[in-house]
C-alpha cells in the first residue's frame with residue numbers, strides 16, 4: 421500500500437512531527453510551509469540528512485495548500501488552527517492540530533461541524549496526555565483502582581521569560597502576547613479528561629496579576645490563569661497554567677478518588693494509594709516507574725508524549741480501531757479547550773460560574789454560533805475583550821524593539 425503523504429504547516433514546533441515522519445514505515449513527509457526561511461532551511465537540512473530529497477519547501481501558504489497530500493499537521497500559530505483545520509478538512513485532507521483547538525465558541529461549533537460533514541480524521545496533538553505515567557493513571561483509573569473521582573489537579577506551569585525573545589521575536593501581535601490568561605489550558609485540562617473520560621460541565625476562572633518580568637518583555641497577559649471546573653460526576657478539578665516562577669517539575673497531575681489517590685511525580689514516577697472495602701486509611705502505597713505502551717516513545721520529547729500524537733493520527737487514518745479510541749477526537753479536543761474560553765468570561769464577570777455546553781449535542785450548538793468573544797481583535801469583531809482587564813499601562817513600542825533586538829542578537833529575555 422502507498423504511504424500516506426503528509427504535509428507540515430509551521431516548521432518550529434512542527435519539526436517534532438517532521439522528525440517522526442522521517443523513515444516512518446506508513447507515512448511520507450512530502451511538504452512543509454513556513455514563512456520564516458531559517459526554519460525551512462533547518463528542516464531541509466534534517467530531511468536531506470535522512471535521505472529525503474523530494475520534499476517541497478514553501479514560504480507561501482497557498483502553494484503549500486495546493487500540494488498533493490493526504491493529511492496535514494497544523495503547527496502554525498496557536499490562534500489560527502480552526503480556519504486552517506476547516507479548509508483542509510473540506511478539501512478532503514485529514515488534520516492533526518497542535519494546541520490550541522479553537523479560540524472562540526463559534527469556532528468550536530464550526531470545527532465540530534466541519535469534521536462531521538467531511539468525514540475526515542481530525543485529531544488533537546495534546547501530547548501531555550500520553551506520557552507513560554499519565555497513560556498508566558488512565559489505565560488504573562478506568563480499572564477502578566482509586567474508585568470514583570472526587571478531586572483532581574492539572575498544572576502546567578512554564579515560565580518562558582528567558583526564551584520570550586526567541587518565541588515572540590518582538591512582535592506585539594504574536595499570539596503569545598495577545599491571548600487571555602486562561603487560553604493555553606489544554607496541557608493542564610487535557611490529561612485529567614483523558615485519564616477519567618469525564619466531561620467538564622461548569623467553570624469559574626481566576627487569574628494572577630501581570631508582573632514587570634513579563635510586561636518588560638512585551639506581554640500584558642496576567643502571568644497565570646486558573647479554571648475551577650466541575651466534572652459531570654460532581655468532582656472538582658483545579659487546572660492551573662502559565663508563567664509562574666516554580667520549582668521543578670513544570671507539571672503536576674493528581675487524582676483523589678473515594679478509594680484511593682494517584683499523583684504524577686517528577687522523573688517518570690507514579691505514586692498510587694489504594695484502599696479495599698472497609699480499609700479506611702489503611703490501604704497500600706506504591707511508587708514505581710511505568711513503561712510506555714510502545715517502547716519507541718521513550719526516546720521522544722515531553723516525557724515520551726510526543727510520539728503518540730503523530731502515531732495515533734497516522735494509525736487512525738489507516739483505520740486502526742485502538743488508535744481511534746486513543747487519539748483525541750474533535751469532541752474531546754473541544755472539551756479540553758472551551759473551559760479556558762468560558763473561564764475568561766467568568767473572569768470578566770467577577771469569577772461567576774459559567775455552564776460548559778456539550779457540543780456533541782446539536783441542540784446545544786445554536787446558542788454559540790455567533791459567539792466570537794475573545795482577545796484577538798480580528799477574530800472577535802465587536803465581541804473583543806482585552807487581555808488585561810486589571811488596567812495595566814499599555815506597553816510602548818520601545819519594549820518590542822528591545823525584545824526584537826535581543827532575539828536577533830541571540831540574547832535571552
Ligand SMILES: NC(=O)c1ccc[n+]([C@@H]2O[C@H](COP(=O)([O-])OP(=O)(O)OC[C@H]3O[C@@H](n4cnc5c(N)ncnc54)[C@H](O)[C@@H]3O)[C@@H](O)[C@H]2O)c1
Nearest residue numbers: 430431432433453454455456481495496497498518519520
Ligand atoms: N504540544 C506542545 O508541547 C507544544 C510545544 C510548543 C508549541 N506548541 C504549539 O505549536 C504551534 C507552533 O508553535 P511554535 O512554538 O512553533 O511557535 P509559533 O506559533 O510562533 O510558530 C508558528 C510557525 O508557523 C509559521 N506560520 C504561521 N502562519 C503562517 C503562514 N500563514 N504562512 C507561513 N508560515 C506561517 C510561523 O512563521 C512560525 O514559524 C502552536 O500552536 C503552539 O501552541 C505545542
